Amino acid sequence: MVLIYQDKNSGGVIVSNKKFIVANWKMNKTVSEAEEFLKRFISLNKNIDIEVAICPPFLCLEKALKICKESKIKIGAQNCHFEKSGAFTGEISANMLASIGAEYVILGHSERRNYFYETDKIVNKKVKTVLENKLKPIICVGETLSEREKGKEKEKIKTQIGLTFKDIPPEKISEIVVAYEPIWAIGTGKTVSIEECKEMFVFIKNYLAFEYGLKESRSIRLLYGGSMNEKNAKELLSVPNVDGGLIGGASLNPFKFTDIINQAESVAQ
């Protein structure tokens, strides 16, 4: 996690580099399975020294919030609708999520873009409503394998960030978390190489600074997602500008997820 604050004595800006680890459970775990996981996970992680958020299915949110109330673990959702209420069968609004105490919402995940036809324009509307409700969006961006093979990955990320950040008030920019998840790395066991990771994160950081200002961009946290697990977390989290990870499969097991948290803590400066 990048925390920027004024130092009382020197007046200078201090940047704390603690990592931010987010679990995206996707469509996994019943309420009782979530309860079992969370109780075990809390018992394994009594002194967490980084920020951790768990994003279970909607149905588990209330239970998760209750169980994690006394812990440092934050709870987020995996999606929401952009309208506040109305005739949108099967949908959940940001306002509803805020009302139960959720803190984060994952938006524009490639699975939502792919299977539910979410466009950057739709994601942008969701980002706005999430921010209006004082929740923090985790905006997912990423290229397909063919885009990477054609050398078009940076262009894709630039377009996705540009469109999903459109008309976001400057004072809200720092609330946003961006997760770079190459689509070909999700659930495949493949990850970007360390060099590719370095290059992409420098690119995103520079692009954000250029478009939204150095100060604002410094507080936007950048996560890597796509087959991050207990074997590769430390290496990926050590890459400059990687502020944390968005983890799918490996976040479903409390022991593996704890292992990743421990590695993130050891990387945090």
Ligand code: 13P
């Ligand atoms: P995996 O960690 O299972 O590859 O999933 C990544 C992801 O999509 C997180 O949002």
